[in-house]
Amino acid sequence: MIPIKKGKDLECMREACTIAAAVLHRMLASIKVGMTTYDLDQIGKRLMAEYGAESTSYNYRAGKNVFPCYSCISLNEELVHGIASMQRSIQTGDIVSIDVALRYKGFVGDNAATVCVGEVSNDVKKLVDVTQKALEVAIDQVRPGNRIGDISNAVQRYVESNGMNVVRDFVGHGVGRDMHEEPQIPNYGPSGKGPEMKPGMTLALEPMVMLGHYAVEILQDGWTVVTKDRMPCAHFEHTVLVTEKDPEVLTLYKI
Numbered sequence: 001m002i003p004i005k006k007g008k009d010l011e012c013m014r015e016a017c018t019i020a021a022a023v024l025h026r027m028l029a030s031i032k033v034g035m036t037t038y039d040l041d042q043i044g045k046r047l048m049a050e051y052g053a054e055s056t057s058y059n060y061r062a063g064k065n066v067f068p069c070y071s072c073i074s075l076n077e078e079l080v081h082g083i084a085s086m087q088r089s090i091q092t093g094d095i096v097s098i099d100v101a102l103r104y105k106g107f108v109g110d111n112a113a114t115v116c117v118g119e120v121s122n123d124v125k126k127l128v129d130v131t132q133k134a135l136e137v138a139i140d141q142v143r144p145g146n147r148i149g150d151i152s153n154a155v156q157r158y159v160e161s162n163g164m165n166v167v168r169d170f171v172g173h174g175v176g177r178d179m180h181e182e183p184q185i186p187n188y189g190p191s192g193k194g195p196e197m198k199p200g201m202t203l204a205l206e207p208m209v210m211l212g213h214y215a216v217e218i219l220q221d222g223w224t225v226v227t228k229d230r231m232p233c234a235h236f237e238h239t240v241l242v243t244e245k246d247p248e249v250l251t252l253y254k255i
Helices: 007-030 037-050 122-140 148-161
Strands: 072-075 078-080 095-104 107-116 172-174 181-185 202-205 208-210 216-218 225-227 233-235 238-241
Touching: 007 037, 007 095, 007 107, 007 238, 037 072, 037 095, 072 078, 078 095, 078 208, 078 233, 095 122, 095 233, 107 122, 107 233, 107 238, 122 148, 122 202, 122 208, 122 233, 122 238, 148 181, 181 202
Parallel strands: none
Antiparallel strands: 072 095, 078 225, 095 107, 172 181, 172 202, 202 238, 208 233, 216 225
């Protein structure tokens, strides 16, 4: 069953998402050439504490693996779930994806963005632009009566029309009291399929796009997802509320 948020629960959800957006915005603004991804993650840790929120990534368990960081920081060919490291420095020409998920007043806000550091190739610049636009395309499908497959199909068609590929192995998801709730939201597939969207549903939409093939693999750390061909990739995410009319993006930067 897909949880419906209303009343006090929805207000808490809005607050959590506003804070998640602020943390992500401030982390992105902190990126500097030469800083380590560990230092960037520590900035995220401090910001979450400043807002009275807790990371939902830190100590997250998947089987025997425990995630050791407060945010997911992925560079270049790393798609998602990158682990911050004191040995990994951000360099000119990198693209950096940050995924911030946090809990506040019992609810989770989840968002992500990818930025270019200094000069990058035109192909990489287009990759980031297309991925960000794909998120807008996804959000436009969030309307009562539409189905989850309408989101999936719109993203796939837009990305592939630009000569790129969407991930097959990872999905967007519902979000609320838990970081991962129903429904799963693929970035590909036929329209008109899947659960019907209803007011009060809160969905984490996250296009994940590759310049090359969509095949991925997980590194030996058990977390970091990379493109199999090591081509660059990008990731954007918003938490979005289904309303009676137009979608409401909950993770807009407001603070």
